Amino acid sequence: MDEGRLTRARRRSVWQTAAAIGAVLLLAGxxxxxxxxxxxxxxxxxxxxxxxVQAEDVDDPPPGQYLARWPAGxxxxxxxxxxxxxxxxxxxxxxxxxRDGRFEADAGDDHPVRVLVDRRGDGSRWAVAADLRPLGDExxxxxxxxxxxxxxxxxxALVAATLLARRAVAPLATALTLQRRFVADASHELRTPLTVLHTRAQLLARRARRRPAAELADDLDRLVADTRVLGEVVEDLLVSAAAEQQPLPETxxxxxxxxRAVVASMAPYAAQRQVELSVGADPTAPVRGAATALRRxxxxxxxxxVGHVPPGGSVRVSVTRDDGRVLARVADDGVGLDPADADRLFARFAHGEGGAGRRFGLGLALVQHVASAHRGTVEVAGAPGDGATFTLVLPAA
Structure with a gap:
């Protein structure tokens, strides 16, 4: 339906533009x-x-012209x-x-002529007739x-109007595509956490009627964790959409x-999964961009x-500067990944094997969008059973 409206709007724009240009050309012509x-x-x-003025007699006028002379008086x-x-x-x-002056007449057989009559100083009158057919042909x-x-x-004008209409409608089509993608992402990513949240809230409401409030602490903690996950999904969606459209900030x-701040905030989550999370970084590693998007x-x-490391495993985050670039590596010793999956690692909503995190899906798609928006790349290395390393490469500020 929306594509049909855009098509009709584009066609209407083409014809209106072409008609306007045609009217201008017609007026100018x-x-x-x-x-x-x-x-x-x-x-x-x-x-x-x-x-x-120059005629001396009526015998030899210019070609296509004829003279007449009346004596004085x-x-x-x-x-x-x-x-x-x-x-x-x-x-x-x-x-x-x-009277003296100009007039036009028909000399027969569709032979129009123009006649000019004038009087000379000697009193004689002269008339010259010119054939208008060559002028009509011209x-x-x-x-x-x-x-x-x-x-x-x-x-x-039609070609130009078509090109202009396409360029004019292209941002609308892009906006429509992004809107649909965002809605699809939101519906896909929010469905599961919302369902879990709703189910847990129902169970909690039922248990609250039969158990003391103190015994509900664990259920409340899980409910809070679910809401945190839901908030992170929403933030991922917003940052992903912003990374595709907003210009790169100069901050x-x-x-x-x-x-270091991300590792500190994720440490409780890693500890809960019995995963050692550490960070090693240069004193400073400045880049230009949006802090919110880079943090996400x-x-x-x-x-x-963390989601793909079994209990007892480790995740190491390092940030280094190298030849005008800043490299942020996240390496784990978990289940690893199949190199055959490298081409679809960053596809939206693809799913990998093993682990509780999102080895594929919107999370890594978000990373790729943020990297592209900051004129950077994401590199992947790993093997099945031998962990994986993701490297975010950005230009140094």
Whole structure:
């Protein structure tokens, strides 16, 4: 439904833009044609006036033109160019009874002519008639050329309008895709924790009616843990969406300090799973970016590692500077990973084998999005049964 609306909006934009450009081209072409016709008419009038001024007799006017002369006082017949047809002689004869100036007439057989009448200083009157058919042919050629130009311009306008409409609608399509992805991510990731939370709350409500409040402490602790997991999922979703759309901040973040803070916050969770969690970092490791997004990425890597280490195992977080880069490594000695899974490690909602953490899924997809947004990469190494190492590589500030 939304794609259909976007398609209709794009088509409507194409036709509206093309119609607007076509109207402008039509207006410009019409104005050009009118100005050209007006200039042609003025040029012809100037030529006729020059002929009347320079003519000494009626025998040899310029090609396509014919002369007539009446003696001073209007006595005697008019002298007319011998090559004039009877219809032209008639038209030139009618000019004797007209005032000085210009008029147009039909010399028969669709033969329009323009006649200019003037009086000389010696009292004689002269008239010159010009064949308008060459001028009409020239105007038709001009109209045809302008029509072809209009059609070519309209075709170009359609192409340009299509490209502009695609570029204009593309952000809307991208926003729609991101919106759908976010909704899909939210529904997928929130379904399980919400179900667990709802079930635990129901059980807790039932037990509260039959047991003393002091005996409900463990159930309340688990309920709090479930709400923490739910909050982390929501935060992952928001950070993932922001990493795809928001520009990279210019804030300087100490990734070493951030890693120590993440390990400190995840230590109780690791201790609960009987996993040794340690950190070793350079004194400082500055990068440019968003502290919140980087913290969630490191948290996702630590959560992923702790969840795939059996009791008694260890997870080591290290942050070092190397040749203009900052490397944040999270290494574990847990179940490891199959190199064949490397291509789908960061696919949304894919699931690995073994462990309680999210070796695949939104957590690692979030890490990849954050790395890309910070002009960095994520490297993976490991083998089945031999642990895994995830390295977040970022440009140093």
């Amino acid at each position: 019409g104005l050009m044609f009118a100005l050209t016709v007006r200039e042609q008419s003025r040029t012809l009038d100037a030529q006729l006036r020059q002929v009347l 209007g006595s005697g017949p008019a002298e007319v160019t011998p090559a004039a047809s009877p219809e032209l002689v008639r038209v030139l004869g009618d000019a004797a009874g007209r 105007r038709r050629r001009l109209a045809g050329a302008l029509l072809l130009a209009e059609l070519a311009g309209l075709a170009g 300087v973040v100490d990734l070493a300090e951030l890693a 990425a490191l948290t996702a890597l630590v959560d992923n590692a």
